[in-house]
Amino acid sequence: MAIIIFADTESHGDMARVVNALEAAKEFREHKDEWRLIFDGAGTKWIPLLMDPKHPLHDLYMTVPATGACAFCVDAFEVRESVEKTDTPLLSEFDRHPSLRRGQVQNLL
Secondary structure (H helix, E strand, O other): OEEEEOOOOOOHHHHHHHHHHHHHHHHHHHOOOEEEEEEOHHHHHHHHHHOOOOOOOHHHHHHOOOOEEEHHHHHHOOOHHHHHOOOOOEEOOEOOEOOOOOOOOEEOO
């Protein structure tokens, strides 16, 4: 299963979309399914926020850390430096973007 976060960081609705994505990843993890959590587009701006221990979603995020972030989009949204500080892998399997067909999968079996 691939869960892709495209939501921006600007609204309550954006945060709700991120919560739902993280909860889905948590459910897959708890059931030992194979899954990927990818931050793409404006969603790449979430990674540094979620890594902040003071952020309300930090604890949830730490239970299902990202498989990676789009290498192209961290540049397009000017967050490369802050994402690199989190050690989140930058994914570029398909034209500098994450491949949705293949790649590293969180295998918790």
